[in-house]
Amino acid sequence: MxxxxxxxxxxxxxxxxxxxxxxxxxxxxxxxxxxxxxxxxxxxxxxxxxxxxxxxxxxxxxxxxxxxxxxxxxxxxxxxxxxxxxxxxxxxxxxxxxxxxxxxxxxxxxxxxxxxxxxxxxxxxxxxxxxxxxxxxxxxxxxxxxxxxxxxxxxxxxxxxxxxxxxxxxxxxxxxxxxxxxWKGAKAALPWLVSLFFAAATYLALPGAWYVPAGALSGVAAAFLMARADG
Incomplete structure (x- = not known):
């Protein structure tokens, strides 16, 4: 090396x-x-x-x-x-x-x-x-x-x-x-909060590990919508 x-x-x-x-x-x-x-x-x-x-x-x-x-x-x-x-x-x-x-x-x-x-x-x-x-x-x-x-x-x-x-x-x-x-500020953290909410809700509602993709996909969707709104 x-x-x-x-x-x-x-x-x-x-x-x-x-x-x-x-x-x-x-x-x-x-x-x-x-x-x-x-x-x-x-x-x-x-x-x-x-x-x-x-x-x-x-x-x-x-x-x-x-x-x-x-x-x-x-x-x-x-x-x-x-x-x-x-x-x-x-x-x-x-x-x-x-x-x-x-x-x-x-x-x-x-x-x-x-x-x-x-x-x-x-x-x-x-x-x-x-x-x-x-x-x-x-x-x-x-x-x-x-x-x-x-x-x-x-x-x-x-x-x-x-x-x-x-x-x-x-x-x-x-x-x-x-x-x-x-951390980059409250606005940038919004997808994290969305991901946390949907992951927690899915964890309480469904058995198994479905809260993982639910949290990930909801966070990505929130970030995408925010990017479109800013654009």
Missing amino acids: PAKGRSEAWRGLKAAIPIMLGFVPFALVLGAQAAGKGFTAVEVPPMTGLNFGGGSEFAAVELWSSPPHVLLIAAITFLVNSRHLLMGAALAPFIRHLSKRQALMALFFMCDESWAMGLADARKARANLSLGYFFGVALGLYFCWVIFTTIGVLVGPILGDVTEYGFDMAFPAVFLVMLAGM
């Missing part, structure tokens, strides 16, 4: 450290819950490594049974991860300079936090996505998540219900910090 690429990767890794610290307790919770469902420290890393999406992994573990309802778990995983379709579309203008291989690798390692940080960095610089910076963030988060979910499997039976220690509040706190960093 060229010197500039290493410098950018180091910059991304340093920027991701606070988020990585927020990952740790949440990863321990997932690992502990997986252990309660009979998963081992050998089985969890492939699950968290091949499907790098915390929300869908929690849903899969919650629905896990013996024998597992594979089609149901796959459908819920798709619904929860459907937000990545919109995230990838938002990132597309900033990765056109990448080769197809580079773009696919970036999208594989993309999660909510690396997407938000990479997009914010590109917009701030008014430039294309810095691949070094993005992978510094994404790989730091990726390995942190895989390692500590595995540790959660091992220590979960010892600690018992780790949510009693408040570990499950770490991820919402991380998202609040991310939203604060993306």
Whole structure:
């Protein structure tokens, strides 16, 4: 890797450290819950490594049974991860300079936090996505998540219900910090509020993970209507 690429990767890794610290307790919770469902420290890393999406992994573990309802778990995983379709579309203008291989690798390692940080960095610089910076963030988060979910499997039976220690509040706190960093005023936040309203209403009205696409699509629709009105 060229010197500039290493410098950018180091910059991304340093920027991701606070988020990585927020990952740790949440990863321990997932690992502990997986252990309660009979998963081992050998089985969890492939699950968290091949499907790098915390929300869908929690849903899969919650629905896990013996024998597992594979089609149901796959459908819920798709619904929860459907937000990545919109995230990838938002990132597309900033990765056109990448080769197809580079773009696919970036999208594989993309999660909510690396997407938000990479997009914010590109917009701030008014430039294309810095691949070094993005992978510094994404790989730091990726390995942190895989390692500590595995540790959660091992220590979960010892600690018992780790949510009693408040570990499950770490991820919402991380998202609040991310939203604060993306704040551009009350008007710009209107699509967020629309998305929140429809997601909450759908969560209360329908079982399953339908609140994820409902929140995402309503937020996109609100942003589109606002853009048309301003135009």
